[in-house]
Amino acid sequence: MCRWLAYSGSPILLESILYKPQHSLIDQSLHARLGPHTTNGDGFGVGWYGEGDEPALYKCVDPVWNDRNLKELSRQIRSRLMFAHIRASTGTPVQQTNCHPFRHGKWLWMHNGQIAGFAGVKRELVMAVDPALYGSIEGSSDTEVFFYLALTFGLAENPPAAVQRAVGFIERTCRAQGIEHPMRMSVAASDGESLWAFRYSSEGVPPSLFYSTDVQALREQHPEIEVFRTLSDESRMVVSEPLGELAGVWNEVPPSSWGRIREGQDQVGPFIPAAH
Amino acid sequence: MCRWLAYSGSPILLESILYKPQHSLIDQSLHARLGPHTTNGDGFGVGWYGEGDEPALYKCVDPVWNDRNLKELSRQIRSRLMFAHIRASTGTPVQQTNCHPFRHGKWLWMHNGQIAGFAGVKRELVMAVDPALYGSIEGSSDTEVFFYLALTFGLAENPPAAVQRAVGFIERTCRAQGIEHPMRMSVAASDGESLWAFRYSSEGVPPSLFYSTDVQALREQHPEIEVFRTLSDESRMVVSEPLGELAGVWNEVPPSSWGRIREGQDQVGPFIPAAH
């Protein structure tokens, strides 16, 4: 069911967060611990903010553990805001246009979870996407449709409100078709300035999600990653599962909540799908 | 802009029609003569009727000229009805779900040409697809939407009528958006019994299309293909461009026409998009 990580802070090499940690995302592609799938080999993707205004993407359908190019690139890509995602498909084809992260303008978006019964509601959901945005949908995944609904409902103006509206709409649409518990999600989104995280489930425990709070603790936890010594106090990571042993470093993101990481004051709030 | 070939007749090895001819489809992938693209390297696909009721598919995103697997398979696949297509993308991504032929139940469908301005009309066209069929659309190509419109308009009952209705609908929708000459097409479709071919353009010369009529002439034209000596008189091929020198063997399919190849009497007729 996918694993992801997002980083915001001092510019560091992608390699530091993608390959070096003990239980890195690469390791999670074969030995994930906190999801229903130990193997996440149905493609991967990284997105990062570097040259220019729009984020760059590198997405492939191959298992990440074999990809030599990604290993090379991770030693060259230095960025202050990076997304990485490994996929375990929930039914839609394995193709580049179904890999995360998704991008629209300066926005990046990735997701772990699924919309239950998506095949039956897809047409309705897609039709609710702003016609001006419809043409930007390239693939066939639930995640991408979810992203375009969030954009339709004002992601660029107010991300928590937009995502809550999108989830509310999805839940209503699914329930009208007899799908009682439609939504499971941990989501990361960014416009290049802030890093937004969301954790919610229509019912039960949502997909796992953790954030790092203490850079000092990060340094102690990962002595093998020298670059952490150079990190600013603002540096943060949000991850599907901890990159190392739980030692007071990784904090669980509460269910039904959202968070915003940015320079200066971070924000948190409750995630409540909009009623209408 | 793609090249394709279709075969109907005695069961023969795919290799005979795909690799052995002088100007085979493999040769056309690098040196096509009658289309705007000499190179057709954006994926390929073959479909054939063999074991079971539904046709089988083998589709790849790689250029056909490099594919070792296809060469192997072509020496093993023996069938009485086969489709083969090499793609030059008109804009949509190169992915397996955008390769032809497309399949729905026992139907196969492939296309050379395009719907002009497709990005702007896609939403309307997709919304006209029968909701019960919508979920079967996997890719993002104009060809696939065209196929599902034809299915919506009754391809299974009356192929010429259904395709004429689909094209009529596409033309009207495009013209309402200021696209004056929307449709260019050569299409092959089959239900495993008949092989249907269509050739039409909203304006000007449609994509090239030829059929073979004389099996005797086929034998004389291609002495290097021994198996043609064993072909029944019913055996026919329909191709985007001739597989060898024009020696009275290849006959141009008239513009704005359709044809039906099957055991017994073949059929032809004018192709006139339906007014409504």
Next chain:
Amino acid sequence: MCRWLAYSGSPILLESILYKPQHSLIDQSLHARLGPHTTNGDGFGVGWYGEGDEPALYKCVDPVWNDRNLKELSRQIRSRLMFAHIRASTGTPVQQTNCHPFRHGKWLWMHNGQIAGFAGVKRELVMAVDPALYGSIEGSSDTEVFFYLALTFGLAENPPAAVQRAVGFIERTCRAQGIEHPMRMSVAASDGESLWAFRYSSEGVPPSLFYSTDVQALREQHPEIEVFRTLSDESRMVVSEPLGELAGVWNEVPPSSWGRIREGQDQVGPFIPAAH
């Protein structure tokens, strides 16, 4: 460390042995039980004897669990002798030329295991391959070099003797370089007439290997596979791990042994690497 299966008997669809069993090879690609790797996602291959004298191959670098083409092909390929292999690389690149089975003339060859310290002895081993065969080596895997050594030592004339000579040579070469326990192997080979299996390890327990002996029991064990009712008594499978629960159906191939399955009398014997 790879999993494989081989079938010899009445012509059946590849699907019957590759997809239908409870713990099929496809299931083993994600949930293998008897090897060091639960995941075998570094490519796969199938080989089979059909049209013509030489066997056909279909090999891909992608994880087998995602491959739509293989699913399609398995419903069309009907053969009396088939090999299937899923790979977990022991270090050499994931590329089509490193996927099994390997082919030379009418011979097929696949392997689970490895030559320890291969990188250090590769040059010596390759130099011992018959210069007339050297040019046929396409990849960089230990399995392929092992195959060509077996061919060099007379695989076509006397397979058990040839493979024992090859392993003897490999062991001597490795031990001269300080590698004490070089060889772990379960191997399948065929010339289209007989199916040969080998199980050996320089030390300790060799990779798991089982054969099916009782077609009657196979029918009882796999009621979901109708085709087994049509199998001849000669039909046999050799597998890395059982395709279903151990119910007296799967028999362990003894360590340090070889077997030959063919029409008429099968053969077995001890596997003893040749001293020189």
Next chain:
Amino acid sequence: MCRWLAYSGSPILLESILYKPQHSLIDQSLHARLGPHTTNGDGFGVGWYGEGDEPALYKCVDPVWNDRNLKELSRQIRSRLMFAHIRASTGTPVQQTNCHPFRHGKWLWMHNGQIAGFAGVKRELVMAVDPALYGSIEGSSDTEVFFYLALTFGLAENPPAAVQRAVGFIERTCRAQGIEHPMRMSVAASDGESLWAFRYSSEGVPPSLFYSTDVQALREQHPEIEVFRTLSDESRMVVSEPLGELAGVWNEVPPSSWGRIREGQDQVGPFIPAAH
């Protein structure tokens, strides 16, 4: 028969030299003008010096004209020394380990041309590679073997001497086997400090090769590439075929010559294969 380009100078985005020119390498992948192949779709690769001492590589088996990832990366990779190559295979498989550029330590190497009759001399050539280097050979191409022979003969100490020795050895080995005119080559190599280019043929006209000499003229020739205004006078490109119309900008590298581009004084000299 491949096309390549190499850049040395002020750090610029890869996109500037790879995508922006009128007759870019991307354009040459479909419409090359100066080689035997108009299409070069058998894989591609880029190498560049960035973070760390060793150059980074990005190599793929797909046609370059379709690769979205490369387009993204080219807008992010900024480097002072870059190699790019598009491949038309001369017989060896299309796989990542046969794509150029090749790397060994801090060396990059790429080639347009071939060793005639390579299959027959490969064993001898490979055996002449320093045994300590043998294990670094990953693929099966003539270019890679040529590279490792150059390394064996002292590429790191004296590139012109080493490459002349390698070519001399290759010519002698081939002629002993009756191959009269073995070598056709344009080669680029670099250690991160200097950019070396070589142009030679055993007989007749070697593969085309050009260098840019006048940065002022480059600016006038390519007004669409703004970044050229920021280039230092030292900036140079070496290309298989000009990236724009011949307007006194592109100078033919003389046959049988080598050149060295670096800060300060460049060097040129005659290329004469060593006699022994």
